[in-house]
Amino acid sequence: MIDGIWRLGGASHFILLVLLKSWTSFARPRLITREIYYAGVMSLVIITVSGLFVGLVLGLQGYETLQKFGSESAVGTLVALSLVRELGPVVAGLLFASRAGSAMTAEIGLMKATEQLSAMGMMAVDPIARVVAPKFWAGVFSMPLLAAMFSVMGVFGGYLVTVVVIGVDEGSFWSQMQNAVDFRYDIVNGVIKSCCFGVVITAIAVFEGFDAPPTAEGVSMATTRTVVTSSLAILGLDFVLTAFMFRGVA
Amino acid sequence: MISAAENMLVKFDDVSFSYGNTPILNGVNLAIPRGQVIAIMGGSGSGKTTLLRLIGGEARPTAGTVHVAGEIVHELDRNRLFRLRRKMGMLFQFGALFTDLSVFDNVAFQMREHTDLPEDMIRDLVLMKLHAVGLRGAHHLMPTELSGGMARRVALARSIALDPMLMMFDEPFTGLDPISLGVIGGLIRRLTDALGMTSILVTHDVQESLQIVDHVYFLADGKIVAHGTPEEVSQSATPFVHQFIHGEVDGPVPFHYQARAYADDLGIRLK
Amino acid sequence: MQRTVMDFWVGVFVMAGMGALLILGLKVGNLTSYQSEDSYTLLGNFENIGGLKIRAPVKSAGVVVGRVTHIEFSLETYDAVVTLSMDSRYRFPKDTFASILTSGLLGEQYVGLLPGGDEDMLKNGERFMKTNSAVVLEEMIGRFLFNKAAGD
Numbered sequence: 001m002i003d004g005i006w007r008l009g010g011a012s013h014f015i016l017l018v019l020l021k022s023w024t025s026f027a028r029p030r031l032i033t034r035e036i037y038y039a040g041v042m043s044l045v046i047i048t049v050s051g052l053f054v055g056l057v058l059g060l061q062g063y064e065t066l067q068k069f070g071s072e073s074a075v076g077t078l079v080a081l082s083l084v085r086e087l088g089p090v091v092a093g094l095l096f097a098s099r100a101g102s103a104m105t106a107e108i109g110l111m112k113a114t115e116q117l118s119a120m121g122m123m124a125v126d127p128i129a130r131v132v133a134p135k136f137w138a139g140v141f142s143m144p145l146l147a148a149m150f151s152v153m154g155v156f157g158g159y160l161v162t163v164v165v166i167g168v169d170e171g172s173f174w175s176q177m178q179n180a181v182d183f184r185y186d187i188v189n190g191v192i193k194s195c196c197f198g199v200v201i202t203a204i205a206v207f208e209g210f211d212a213p214p215t216a217e218g219v220s221m222a223t224t225r226t227v228v229t230s231s232l233a234i235l236g237l238d239f240v241l242t243a244f245m246f247r248g249v250a
Numbered sequence: 251m252i253s254a255a256e257n258m259l260v261k262f263d264d265v266s267f268s269y270g271n272t273p274i275l276n277g278v279n280l281a282i283p284r285g286q287v288i289a290i291m292g293g294s295g296s297g298k299t300t301l302l303r304l305i306g307g308e309a310r311p312t313a314g315t316v317h318v319a320g321e322i323v324h325e326l327d328r329n330r331l332f333r334l335r336r337k338m339g340m341l342f343q344f345g346a347l348f349t350d351l352s353v354f355d356n357v358a359f360q361m362r363e364h365t366d367l368p369e370d371m372i373r374d375l376v377l378m379k380l381h382a383v384g385l386r387g388a389h390h391l392m393p394t395e396l397s398g399g400m401a402r403r404v405a406l407a408r409s410i411a412l413d414p415m416l417m418m419f420d421e422p423f424t425g426l427d428p429i430s431l432g433v434i435g436g437l438i439r440r441l442t443d444a445l446g447m448t449s450i451l452v453t454h455d456v457q458e459s460l461q462i463v464d465h466v467y468f469l470a471d472g473k474i475v476a477h478g479t480p481e482e483v484s485q486s487a488t489p490f491v492h493q494f495i496h497g498e499v500d501g502p503v504p505f506h507y508q509a510r511a512y513a514d515d516l517g518i519r520l521k
Numbered sequence: 522m523q524r525t526v527m528d529f530w531v532g533v534f535v536m537a538g539m540g541a542l543l544i545l546g547l548k549v550g551n552l553t554s555y556q557s558e559d560s561y562t563l564l565g566n567f568e569n570i571g572g573l574k575i576r577a578p579v580k581s582a583g584v585v586v587g588r589v590t591h592i593e594f595s596l597e598t599y600d601a602v603v604t605l606s607m608d609s610r611y612r613f614p615k616d617t618f619a620s621i622l623t624s625g626l627l628g629e630q631y632v633g634l635l636p637g638g639d640e641d642m643l644k645n646g647e648r649f650m651k652t653n654s655a656v657v658l659e660e661m662i663g664r665f666l667f668n669k670a671a672g673d
Contacts, residue, residue: 037527041534084545111348119346122306123360123409124335145538152541178548185576187545 011207018136018206021129025137031130035138039100043146046095051083051150054091055157058082063162072168076177079158080151084181084190085246088151090238093197096143097230101205104135105226108209109219117210132206139205143198144191151190189245196237201230258317259284259416259448260305265314266472267300274300276472277314284415287442287449289459291494292469293503298452301469302418305450306340307331319415336364339409343421345401347393353380353404354389360411379407383437399430403437410441416448417441423455431455435462456495460484468494470502559609560587561645565619565632570601571655573621573630579605581634586611589632605632614639620653630655 025032062078108131111117117127155177162168181187205226212222262280266273274297282288292298303309304316310324317323321334347356357376361367367375380386383403393401402422409417422434439462442449453459460466460480468476468483468491476483476491484495493501513520570592579587591604607613616637623630643649 115342115346122340124332148541
């Protein structure tokens with residue numbers, strides 16, 4: 001328990017350092033671009049495919065249940081709201097943590113274990129500014145984009161299964177959805193959520209990598225910790241944010 | 251070793267260092283003059299690498315002062331420390347090349363980070379440095395495609411990229427075949443003389459280092475226990491030095507790890 | 522060479538992400554019909570607002586012409602003061618009826634406007650003269666039972 005608090009303090013201090021040393025990343029955007037490629041672009045496949053599948057299931061399950069109340073035409077609303085408010089940010093966040101977050105931890109941890117970070121330091125280049133900060137900003141930037149893509153693919157999946165396969169009316173699918181989903185309330189809040197998740201996941205990922213014991217075992221445990229801690233943090237943060245954002249609705 | 255401080259590039263004054271609660275160095279006094287190749291020898295875990303880290307400012311001593319080029323390393327602020335580091339080069343044990351960059355980009359790293367030289371000039375310099383270590387033809391390879399010896403040579407080229415005044419070598423001979431050993435040893439000597447550097451080797455390879463160094467220091471029990479020229483050292487009668495140089499199984503560094511009496515462990519009672 | 526390919530894919534990625542956000546905003550949400558800055562404020566006093574909430578629509582003839590932005594209790598008149606943000610394109614006569622209606626049988630509540638015949642239009646910050654409160658279910662049932670009892 002005490003150890004956990006200690007690590008939290010260390011992590012906060014580290015993230016503060018990352019933020020303070022970020023101006024190198026912004027002066028040389030190429031560094032961030034490279035990290036966006038590895039974190040964002042490489043996650044595209046898993047995000048879009050998962051989004052599609054989640055949308056398909058939501059549409060199917062939603063239709064099954066709503067049909068009992070004669071409200072099948074509301075399935076568009078159901079799919080869209082579930083995705084935009086919750087599933088988009090959360091599931092995309094979990095997937096991002098597993099794929100990109102663990103990769104970041106592994107890369108930083110391995111660089112530490114093979115003394116590459118020390119070598120960089122000895123060559124008078126700050127490894128935090130050069131290696132860690134670009135990864136951090138790339139993750140923060142990519143996460144909301146990925147969550148949005150997840151939601152869009154999900155809505156498309158819902159559309160596919162309900163309108164194209166089952167035969168729910170296309171017009172009411174879209175019009176009910178557009179009436180029910182409010183831009184400022186639902187979509188912006190969803191984007192804010194995914195930004196928060198992006199910050200948390202990337203912060204955990206880079207810290208675990210930098211803090212990992214410089215052994216093979218240490219790095220592998222660090223990557224596991226990244227995935228587990230990020231996932232728990234996302235779910236916990238989701239509750240807090242949802243309570244704040246959507247409390248005033250009903 | 252009390253000479254004019256200006257002539258000494260590196261000076262350790264009563265330096266102690268502990269890692270947590272474990273004392274590693276206990277009152278080390280050391281002065282390294284310019285222009286020489288120095289070896290620091292000792293058993294595994296004796297704190298040799300720690301000395302290098304103290305010189306480079308990666309660690310700070312718990313007591314005493316470390317002087318490099320007249321400045322006290324651990325009292326420098328970040329900017330001054332980084333400026334001092336640009337005049338130092340360090341060769342890590344396994345090279346520590348950046349695995350995502352090619353050989354060429356690795357060697358060019360410091361030039362691109364710290365200078366504003368145009369790319370064609372950097373290209374010439376990189377090829378020259380690689381030529382000095384004999385790997386100019388390998389500039390397009392990735393670190394994973396290199397053998398251990400080649401990787402270390404590339405790392406050497408990388409660290410001398412900006413012509414440092416001080417080079418530190420952390421176990422440069424470990425795990426190399428005899429040919430590579432000869433190559434690295436020769437390179438260290440030739441480059442130090444050619445570039446007018448000072449080189450500090452941390453090693454426990456007796457054979458190779460005695461052939462190339464000007465002076466040897468022995469580190470044991472957290473202190474410098476002996477030093478001398480290669481000739482003095484190989485003829486030394488000091489028990490520790492003798493055991494080390496000749497690779498004797500037992501001596502001041504015992505063979506047996508601390509244990510109970512043998513008979514007791516086996517459960518035999520001696521009559 | 523490697524670097525240019527990477528840049529290309531990052532560009533694709535960023536465009537796809539921005540595109541997704543745009544799609545969400547326009548097709549999934551209701552950004553196109555979002556309330557612009559051109560609006561004016563009207564006030565209405567209601568005895569009972571029922572289940573009316575902030576952001577509920579203001580409709581006339583079934584078309585959304587504004588939104589409820591503020592609901593407050595007035596200590597001077599001891600009733601509810603509802604603030605409406607009205608689309609500047611639509612002006613209403615001074616004798617317009619403002620009622621709180623329910624969409625469908627058990628749906629959400631909204632403010633319905635029934636225009637009167639006055640030639641003067643309501644200006645920014647002015648108050649509706651005639652309002653109808655929300656129908657409270659318990660009162661309606663009570664009235665029904667009372668009528669039934671009186672009728673027997």
